[in-house]
Amino acid sequence: MQTSQRIHNPSIAEKVVSAQVAAALVADGMVIATSGFTPAGYPKAVPLALAERAKKGEKIGITLIAGASVGPEIDQALVDAGVIKRRFPYQNSKALRDAINKGEIEFADIHLSHLPVWMKNGYFGEIDLAIVEATQIDEQGRIYPTTSVGISNIAVDLAKRVIVEVNSVQPLSLAGIHDIYGVAKAPDTRPIPLTDPSQRIGVPYISCPPEKIAAVVLTDIPDSTSPVAPIDEISEKIAGHLTEFLRNEVSAGRLPRNLRPLQSGVGSVANAVLGGLIRSDFEHLTVYSEVLQDSVLDLIDAGKVDFASATSLTLSPERLEDFYKNLDRYREKILLRPQEISNHPEVIRRLGLIAMNTAIEADVYGNVNSSHIGGTRLMNGIGGSGDFARNAGISVFLTESTAKEGLISSIVPAVTHVDHNEHSVQVLVTEQGVADLRGLGPLRRARTIIDHCAHPNFKSMLESYLYQACERSKYKHIPL
Numbered sequence: 001m002q003t004s005q006r007i008h009n010p011s012i013a014e015k016v017v018s019a020q021v022a023a024a025l026v027a028d029g030m031v032i033a034t035s036g037f038t039p040a041g042y043p044k045a046v047p048l049a050l051a052e053r054a055k056k057g058e059k060i061g062i063t064l065i066a067g068a069s070v071g072p073e074i075d076q077a078l079v080d081a082g083v084i085k086r087r088f089p090y091q092n093s094k095a096l097r098d099a100i101n102k103g104e105i106e107f108a109d110i111h112l113s114h115l116p117v118w119m120k121n122g123y124f125g126e127i128d129l130a131i132v133e134a135t136q137i138d139e140q141g142r143i144y145p146t147t148s149v150g151i152s153n154i155a156v157d158l159a160k161r162v163i164v165e166v167n168s169v170q171p172l173s174l175a176g177i178h179d180i181y182g183v184a185k186a187p188d189t190r191p192i193p194l195t196d197p198s199q200r201i202g203v204p205y206i207s208c209p210p211e212k213i214a215a216v217v218l219t220d221i222p223d224s225t226s227p228v229a230p231i232d233e234i235s236e237k238i239a240g241h242l243t244e245f246l247r248n249e250v251s252a253g254r255l256p257r258n259l260r261p262l263q264s265g266v267g268s269v270a271n272a273v274l275g276g277l278i279r280s281d282f283e284h285l286t287v288y289s290e291v292l293q294d295s296v297l298d299l300i301d302a303g304k305v306d307f308a309s310a311t312s313l314t315l316s317p318e319r320l321e322d323f324y325k326n327l328d329r330y331r332e333k334i335l336l337r338p339q340e341i342s343n344h345p346e347v348i349r350r351l352g353l354i355a356m357n358t359a360i361e362a363d364v365y366g367n368v369n370s371s372h373i374g375g376t377r378l379m380n381g382i383g384g385s386g387d388f389a390r391n392a393g394i395s396v397f398l399t400e401s402t403a404k405e406g407l408i409s410s411i412v413p414a415v416t417h418v419d420h421n422e423h424s425v426q427v428l429v430t431e432q433g434v435a436d437l438r439g440l441g442p443l444r445r446a447r448t449i450i451d452h453c454a455h456p457n458f459k460s461m462l463e464s465y466l467y468q469a470c471e472r473s474k475y476k477h478i479p480l
Contacts, residue, residue: 006136006166007216015216022163022215023049031063031125033155035132037312037339038092038266038291039071041148043131043165044221047074054081061085065124067150067311067339068112068290068383069093071224079105088124089115090381101377109371112290112384116154116340120185129214130159132206135170141210145178146170147223147320148312149338153180153206161214169222173327178204179335183344194347197261197288198307200335228294228316229268231275234400237431238269239276242356242396245427245434246282249394255354261288263348263388264295265357266314271295273356273398278302288351290342290384292334294319300333309335311342343387352393357385359399359428362453363415364446364462365478366422366437368397375416382419389424401430401455409458411449413465414480428453442478443470 007013023046026032036042054060062078063086069075075093078084084096089110091097100107110118118124132152134143143164145152156162181202183189193201231239249255259282264274275295277285287296287308294316299305313336315323323330341347348355359368360379369375371382389395397420399410410430422445428435433452437445443466450462466479473479 003218006168006172006218008139009137009141009210012137012141012210012213012216015213016218017215019045019049019217019219022046022217023053025161025163025214026050026060026062026129028060029062030128031065032129032131033065033119033127033151033159034070034074034130035067035145035148035150035152035155036070036074037067037148037150038069038314039225040223040312040314041133041146041150042066042070042074042223043133043163044071044073045165045217045219046131046163048077050083051077051081054083063124065089065115065119065151067115067148067152069380073221073224090383092380097378097380107378109378109381111382111386112339113343113345113387116151116183116338119151119154119158127155127159129161129163130155131163131165132156133165133167133170135172135174136166137164137216138205141208141213142205143208144175144205145336146174149178149180149336150311151339153182153338154340156206156208157182162208162212163215163217164213165217165219168218168220171324171327173331176204177331177334177336179337180204180206181338181341183340192341192344192346194341195350197286197309197351198335223320225315225317225320227318228271231272234431235269235272236276238398238429239273241429241431241434242273242398243276243280245429245436246354258282258284260352260354260393261286263287263289263353263355263392264293265385266291266293266383267358269358269398269400270356275299278304288342288347288353290339297323297330300330305333307333309337309342311337311339339384343384345387345391348388348391353388354394354396355388355392356396356398357389359397359410361410361412361415362397362399362425362428362449363412364449364466365442366425366428366445366449367415367418368420368425369415369417370419372417386420386424389420394426395424396427396429397425398429401432401453402458406455406457409455409462411454411458411462413462
């Protein structure tokens with residue numbers, strides 16, 4: 001890579017160093033914030049060099065804050081080297097998850113819309129260092145992000161010093177696909193002037209004083225994204241039930257023919273269900289989400305989606321390569337924003353989103369667990385699902401009716417951990433059917449969920465539980 005093609009400010013070009021030299025800027029006890037969001041657009045070379053320092057015997061322990069999950073170059077390499085001591089706010093790494101569940105790393109599960117507020121208010125302390133990935137740095141020292149924004153703009157703004165990884169794998173033509181807009185800290189907060197997913201309200205770069213950039217590292221390491229599981233029969237059934245529900249909403253006059261902007265959580269089920277809309281008769285759809293997966297590009301290709309807004313492009317390796325090749329075709333239909341905008345309750349409420357998120361389990365009263373197994377073992381975290389579920393026009397949760405190859409029911413008498421209580425869960429969908437819970441009291445919710453969402457193998461047990469709870473409970477509103 002020729003430095004002049006990617007770094008246009010001479011004073012900043014003089015700061016190009018090796019990843020090892022940049023990693024030496026990290027000291028024990030630092031609070032470090034990075035770019036990256038499920039794992040896209042995150043720094044790679046410097047974290048790997050930092051891990052090597054620790055493996056050679058140096059004592060380095062840091063607090064790490066990222067927009068959400070990031071790739072193995074951070075969440076595995078730094079865990080294996082014992083560098084991460086505290087980690088916020090979301091992850092999907094087995095190595096990191098195991099260390100958290102063993103008590104080796106302190107972790108707090110945080111709504112993703114809250115994270116920028118916490119950082120600005122100093123709840124994590126001062127940010128010592130920001131490490132962000134970019135396609136280029138222009139003459140004014142402005143940083144152009146890659147495949148995500150996340151908290152990058154806030155990290156650069158708050159950090160004492162900044163390291164920029166300029167990645168030649170990320171095409172220069174990504175410039176212009178971002179819309180960077182910041183929210184002032186209270187009491188100076190003002191309304192966010194966003195009324196449509198396609199609206200631009202900011203600038204395509206992150207401003208940074210040149211003197212604040214401590215080092216620049218040239219890299220060519222691609223995002224470490226994962227393949228998308230093929231759509232199976234169960235996901236197709238869930239998608240079919242959801243599509244029929246949406247058709248009924250249109251027929252009842254509660255939704256327009258092009259619906260409302262769609263939000264979809266991460267993972268194979270969410271990707272498959274959103275992709276199921278390709279075979280529907282819905283057209284001129286829009287997406288306002290935190291992550292764009294393969295299915296969104298498929299919907300754009302099929303002429304179903306007119307525009308999609310998010311904070312991250314989390315595509316399978318094959319689809320990412322295709323996206324780069326056809327970037328000119330996609331760039332007018334996609335915007336990437338900071339997560340404090342993509343996940344902001346004000347915008348979600350204003351747009352009347354249809355939020356579709358996944359559950360690990362749901363109980364008969366409509367409470368959802370999306371983050372813990374058995375109430376104690378963390379999986380990934382709540383992520384942005386709470387931001388969308390609590391503020392959406394219609395909040396839908398999706399899950400298979402059983403887990404562990406049909407051995408256990410995903411519909412239970414009481415969830416072992418509550419991420420989304422009954423007030424945030426309006427519609428529950430499994431491959432068995434749809435439970436529309438809007439306006440129903442607890443007992444009617446329970447009967448509706450059992451009738452429409454429970455697997456036949458477990459339905460009689462759930463019915464027996466509900467009957468016995470009603471018989472023995474003194475209080476009948478929510479019998480236990």
